[in-house]
Amino acid sequence: MTFFAVKSIAKRYGSVVAIQEASLEIKPGEIRAILGGNGSGKSTLAKIIGGAVSPDSGEIIFEGKPYRAASPAQAKQQKVIITSQELSLLTNLTVEENLVLPAIPTKGKLFTNRKEMRKQALQVLDRVGLSHIAEVLVEYLPENQKFMVEFCKALLQQPKLLVIDEITSALFREEVEIFKQIVKELSQQGVGILFISHRMGEIFSLCDSVTVMRNGQVIGTYNIADVNEDMLVEMLTGTKAKSAVRPAVEHIEDADKTLLSVRDMLLPSFGTRINLDIKHGEMIGIAGLQGQGQSEFVRALFGMLGPVRFRLDDKEVHIHSVRRAVKEGMAFLSGDREREGTFSIRSISENLEAVNTSALSRKPLNQKELLDSYGVKFDNVKQPIRTLSGGNQQKVVIARWTGVKPKVLLADDPTKGIDVQARRDVHAIFSDLTASGSAVIIVSSDDEELVNLTKNHPNSRVLVMYGGQFVHTLRGDDITVHNIISASLPREGVESK
């Protein structure tokens, strides 16, 4: 009997393909790692399995029967439990309330049974050594405990199939050990486990097998004993490994003129302070694991996290608001097009003029010329921007900035979910921007992209961030995917938090 199999699942959101085709199969008690970069489709797959997203095509078999979950509640009924990367916890409820939310115990079928709630909560919290936080409001918990609670919530529902989506990144080492222990116990009881993670160490020490995904497709499935880290990285990115890593250097003694000089800038979430000098025409890539401060850094520079000051073009600037930042010649590009980039129901033309409308000059842009030079295919500038492909939409958003000639372009994962060709076009635009003297600071979770951008660019570096600090600088030939990944991962023997 097939325990759990995903057969040719596909899903697209409008013009964006999340999953082109995914198939995999596991046996009871198997711990399968799902390894994939950004845009690989792994999280979407998890959500489809969990009932929160409906697939366009394909089917799933569970315990020998067709599996259908039209809602998360239905998935849970069948004991298919997912943990969310974005956490499914409600911050205004306590830990124990959150734990039992999917199935609140009752007294006499009507009233909430608080005693039973406490009992169940402690039962699972005891296993992870967190019994003392049962009554604490989730909003007051530190990140690592939140993720442990998310894990416990899944455990409490007694899964037969458990999908864990990126839980361990936020956990302390001891907690990771506890986590692994529990997963092994579940496996022995015959529970099937899908472990979505990028942490090689854990994958190799915990999992029986690994499925690699890239660009919405399953590249292959392998026994863990048959592969090593380099092979996996190769499959993840499609490239080979290179030489060693050089330690960090922050101040550069170059002859070129400094454009941007940051001193003692605070990163609120980490409490760390950043120093950085950037010259005219530099292409700076910022790499590292998710949530190490990269995004926060560029947003802070743009004035989004409160007042900041730095030297721009030999002038001391005080940025107290985003408007001020724009006036001073900063530009910001977000990978979250939907929420932070496009005015989706408005026309291409309006999207292009967005910055021009308010902040800088009064002259209208030469729209057609701009769009053509970026390779945006369109019928009419008046058509709604959402009729364009994701990549073209992002190009329009970039064009809104390049048209007003910014001094510094800050980009937060700008090519997320964009097709390869459009991505190359965007990189070309960035390069052109630097050629005219502007600096580009780009945060990316796609290491391959950073390599492509900086490899052949004369004035470029890749800064790797961890825990809110720049921990490594890579230049020239040292900029390789392998080196970036190595520099991003917390090294064995070093205390991670």
Place this chain on the structure above:
Amino acid sequence: MNRTLNKMTNWTSFPSLVLIIVLAIVNSFFVHKFFSLNYASSFLTSYTPLIICAMAQTIVLLGRGIDLSIGSVVSLVNVTVVTLVGMGWSLPLAMLVGVLTGMAVGILNGFVIGILRVTPLLATLATSSIAAGAALWIMPYPGGSVSIDYVLWYQSLIFGFIPAPLIFIVVALLIWFLWRYTPAGLQLYAMGKDIHKTYVSGVPVHRTQFFIYMTSGILSGIAAIALTGNTGAGDPLIGESYTLHAVAASVIGGVSLMGGSGDTYGSIFGSIFLGLAFQLVFVLHFPSYYQDLASGVIVLVGIIGASLMKLRSSRPRIMSTSSR
């Protein structure tokens, strides 16, 4: 001791409790025999309808919704009861039909919002018109009456020390307890905070929304029954101000307009605050035509004050990172 004190001051309804104590003291200087049972009884006969409407609005607000039809439902139930009594129906039966009418509007709201997913603001705006129109049709002009016995009973003291309107408040509280102490209550708070995360946690959110609005309708009906005991007659426009005042009372009572925070005690305190404030205006002998303006300003100031306090305590960052 310190811990209980801490819990007390962090209670969302605490500021409003303080407010009513302060306002009560101020009022006592102007009202003869303020701290007497008679005054409390008289106060309750006037403001119990508001208290119950506020409780209804609070339940909806907790789920991050809004019910703009509360006032119109009060009018509708009021004229329905009075008209039925005028047609010879017994009072208890008429009151039952009244509450069922409120429930019916609530079910309409619940269906349109919970199942058909229409925006609560607009849906209840539309049903408010429907209910108000129905009220106007049933009774185009104020009139009719209910038995004087009922009115007298409503304004009396049961067993010599319990103001009759308290019974209605207790009934409303029991309905609140049906939410608070059952899984539905937890689901309500969760939904109000983040409906998507609640959905992902396997909670039947649509069903819960349906019951939220049904409850609001029932409570509005009960409020109308109490109101009828106060006025003794029917008026198709009587409920007009209740929607706004119910929202204001909830906001003043610490209920968040964003959902997920606050409780029904806040709405009770908030209503009492508004009642005391309105009484103060009355007692200071403002000319009658200034009273509406004064009430309006009080409500506005109350809402602004509560919102300012909320702003100060949360102090959100203007732009937080979308994914750490």
Place this chain on the structure above:
Amino acid sequence: MFFSNLRKRIGIYIPSLSAIVLLLILGQILSPGFASPSNIGNIMAMATVLAMAAIAQTLIVISGNEGIDLSIGAVMSMGALLGAVFSQGMNENIWYAVLMLTVLGIIIGLINGVAIQYIKIPPLVMTLSMASVVNGFSLAYTKGLPTGSAPEWLVQLGIGHVGPIRWLLILGIVLVLIMELILRKTRYGRTLYLVGSNRRAAILSGINVNLNVILTYVIAGVAGSLGGLIMLGYVGVAQLEMGADYTMLSVAAVVIGGTLLSGGSGTYLGSALGSIVLILLTSVLIAVGMPAGIRVLIQGLILLLILLAYSREPKLRQ
């Protein structure tokens, strides 16, 4: 290509246009003489009054953030009542009335806008509360006894014609032209659409969102109070709360006109057509002899049906 574009642009008005035609036919059948030029003139005149309220509602809805103006009815009532008092029925005082009402409208708009943008009070709650204050203000100012009356010129505007065409119809057309011009050609209008469609992206593009939104509420306030003045001219006398119905009617007009309540899109022309539809509907109901209560009920029902068609939230399951 030209025709497909044209079709798309007109497509948004087809529901209103068909409703207008249907209602005219229905009205004529149920009450012969309904479609007579004089009656249609009346309807267009009333529609223009509603269209003034729709200016406020349209702009505020486009601005996003669940923008809605529940105070418009009260502001219009104020405009009528105080317009009568300020002018005391004399033509010479019309300018004084216009000036004072404009100032009042600006003040109301400023209070609304500042509270909504800086104190973060939801538009729904703020405007609802403001309605109560404005009504109270009108009552207090007139001491419960509306005084003054409509100046002759205003009444001429309200019920007079130039040739076969009523002044109000001309005003209505002028309004549509001006509003569409503002929305499409001015910096304010173009920014408004961006602010409404994606607040966050607007802030990130360096747009002064606060200024834009507050300006919107100020314009709405002025449109409301001057709209009340027009209403005074049309009705001839001022009564307390005479503009109350316009709140819900203006919301319905905006929705029928194709403006999404989520913000960032919509046209004033649509709201104007929507106004005509609603007044037509009301007139048909009056012509058939429906009592006031049923009329209001049906208006609510129609709004509900429109909402079911246009205003549903996306599914939780993607």
